[in-house]
Amino acid sequence: MKSLDLLSRKQGLSPVTGVNGTDHELDSFLDILKPLIREPAVVGNEEAFFRVLRRELEEIGVEVQYYHGVLVAQGTRPCELFLSAHIDRHGLLCTGPNEFQYAAFIAGNQGETMGDSIPEHMLHTIEDRFQGQRVQAHLPYTGTYLGQGEITRSYICPERNNLIFEVEGLDFLQPGTPVSFLDRLQMANGLISAQLDNVVSAAILIYLFRQGFQGTGLFTAQEESGRSWRYSLSWFQRQQLTTERLVVLDTSPYVTREDADAQQIALRHKDANGPFSVAMTQELVTRCEDLGLSYGFKDEYIAIQNETRSKPYPLGRTELGRLVTATEGAINGTTLQVPTTNYHTASETASLAAIAGMIQLLMSYI
Numbered sequence: 001m002k003s004l005d006l007l008s009r010k011q012g013l014s015p016v017t018g019v020n021g022t023d024h025e026l027d028s029f030l031d032i033l034k035p036l037i038r039e040p041a042v043v044g045n046e047e048a049f050f051r052v053l054r055r056e057l058e059e060i061g062v063e064v065q066y067y068h069g070v071l072v073a074q075g076t077r078p079c080e081l082f083l084s085a086h087i088d089r090h091g092l093l094c095t096g097p098n099e100f101q102y103a104a105f106i107a108g109n110q111g112e113t114m115g116d117s118i119p120e121h122m123l124h125t126i127e128d129r130f131q132g133q134r135v136q137a138h139l140p141y142t143g144t145y146l147g148q149g150e151i152t153r154s155y156i157c158p159e160r161n162n163l164i165f166e167v168e169g170l171d172f173l174q175p176g177t178p179v180s181f182l183d184r185l186q187m188a189n190g191l192i193s194a195q196l197d198n199v200v201s202a203a204i205l206i207y208l209f210r211q212g213f214q215g216t217g218l219f220t221a222q223e224e225s226g227r228s229w230r231y232s233l234s235w236f237q238r239q240q241l242t243t244e245r246l247v248v249l250d251t252s253p254y255v256t257r258e259d260a261d262a263q264q265i266a267l268r269h270k271d272a273n274g275p276f277s278v279a280m281t282q283e284l285v286t287r288c289e290d291l292g293l294s295y296g297f298k299d300e301y302i303a304i305q306n307e308t309r310s311k312p313y314p315l316g317r318t319e320l321g322r323l324v325t326a327t328e329g330a331i332n333g334t335t336l337q338v339p340t341t342n343y344h345t346a347s348e349t350a351s352l353a354a355i356a357g358m359i360q361l362l363m364s365y366i
Contacts, residue, residue, distance in 0.1 A: 026356055028210075030192075032056075033203040034185050037194045040138045042091030042178035043104045043224040048143025049087055053202065053219055062209050067238070069221045069231030073205075075214030081365055082216045082246040082333070083208070084232060085201035086223030086319065090344055092135065092179040098171040100179060102163035104224040129345050130154045130165065134182035137170055146173070148182065181346040193342070193349040198223070200338060200350065201249035204359060212366050220319070229322035236331055244277045246333030247284070248320045249358075251350065252298050253343030255305065260339035260350075263296035264357030268335045270299055272314065273321030281334040287364050293357045298337065336361070 041049035050071050057064050057073045065072045071087075093103040130151045137146040149169030157164045170179065186193040205217045218235065220228035236242070254260035265288055270276055288295045299315060306312040323331045338358055340350045 025359070026352065029203060029207045029355070029359060030185070030187075032206050032210075033200060036199050036203050037183050037185050040091070040136070040143055040178065040180040041087055041089050041199070042093070042138075042180050043088040043222055044093070045103075045138075045140050045178040046088050046221040047141050048138070050219070050221075051143075053087065053206070056206050057209060060210055067231070067235055069228070070235050071219040072235060073209060073217040073219070075209070075212075075216075077214040078216045079241070079243070080215045080245070082218065082243055083205060083213075083249060083362070084218040084220060084246060084319070085205055085249045086198050086220045086228045087202050088221055088224050088228075089180070089195050089197065089199065090224055091181060092165055092167070094137075094170070094173040094175050094177040094179065096175055098167070100165040100167050100170075101160070102165070103178065105162045133346060135167060135170070135179045136182050137173055137177055137179045140176060140178055146177070149179075183346055186347075190352050191349050192352060192355070193347045195346045196338070196340060196348045196350055197251045197344065198249070200251060200355065204249060204355075204362065207359065208362055208366065211363065213362075215365065223319055226317075226322075229319045229326065232319070233323055233326055233331070236327075242327070242330040244280055244332045246320065246323070246331060247280065248318065248333065248335045250318075250335065250337045251340045251343070251348065252337035254301070254339050254341055257341055257349075259301070260341050260354075263294045263339060264351075264354045265293055265295040265361060266298050266335075266337040266339045267295055268298050268318075268337075271316050271318045271321035271335075273317055273325045276320060276324065276334045277332040280332070284334060284336060284361065287361055291360055291364065293361060296339075 039049050039052050050066060053071055054064050054066060062073045091103050092100040093106055095101045095106065131153060133151045134148060135151060136148045138144060139146060147170060149167045151165050152168050153166040155164055181195055183195050202219060209217065218232055220231050222228050252266040267281060267284060268276060269281060285295065302313055302315055318335060320333060320335055336358065338350050338354050340348050342348045
């Protein structure tokens with residue numbers, strides 16, 4: 001059996017202190033991330049967050065266009081590289097009198113997310129994690145704050161096949177109201193924690209544009225309910241574009257902190273839909289090696305984990321994989337992910353070394 005060490009191509013860790021060896025660059029990134037984490041973006045209710053992103057990008061002179069489900073930012077060389085990051089985060093949706101369901105798994109979304117996807121697997125993994133979690137309610141479109149409450153119980157309802165929450169303090173809400181986890185960035189021992197999936201990638205994209213990135217950035221909605229690829233596809237079709245240079249940014253769960261720290265950069269050869277672009281994947285590998293960044297392949301990690309599991313862990317269906325399948329490879333690329341633990345919770349954790357590594361890798365395209 002392969003060891004995890006063999007899957008991590010170690011080239012010497014980049015300093016946690018930042019992209020160019022100082023504190024300034026990483027601090028500048030964290031200054032972007034901290035306020036974004038406080039903004040609500042519950043899956044299916046991302047409009048207010050889109051407005052925040054648009055303001056941040058337009059303030060630095062980036063050309064921005066907003067379409068249904070996707071905000072597109074472009075520099076002067078838009079086809080040189082396409083970077084994509086979904087901006088929705090997990091949360092609750094009020095579905096009746098003092099009734100709350102996991103937003104990504106309400107009945108209208110289950111056709112997109114069920115099957116051998118990671119979301120269904122994660123539903124059973126995380127059902128007991130939320131007791132005592134503080135939450136806050138917002139108006140659906142404006143994001144206006146309505147009040148706070150606390151989750152007292154969460155359980156899977158067998159009839160609805162969804163995670164149901166009992167919440168104290170929000171019994172006045174009307175159906176359709178989004179409820180986000182009360183989220184603040186925590187930092188300790190070279191690690192950051194919050195609901196990082198996937199606001200951390202949105203913050204990285206803003207940071208890159210501030211540093212002079214001239215390609216295209218796609219900020220997509222509803223990835224957690226399996227729909228973001230449709231919005232990306234619609235934009236590519238609208239522009240009559242095809243490419244093999246699409247890099248989808250995200251976080252990626254690992255079982256232990258040791259497993260996550262075995263690499264700064266998580267890559268993939270494929271997902272359950274099929275293979276990604278060999279050329280684009282190899283391009284990232286080459287740049288990692290040139291920059292001295294450690295990397296590992298998530299699909300290989302999952303295969304090794306499954307050798308000792310009674311129930312195999314799903315390979316997962318990613319936003320990119322769905323795009324590749326839908327276009328028969330006309331739109332392709334690869335994924336670039338931050339290794340994390342405590343996935344899909346308000347305490348998802350990543351190392352600053354990994355984030356600094358991803359930023360350093362992407363800065364090589366500027």
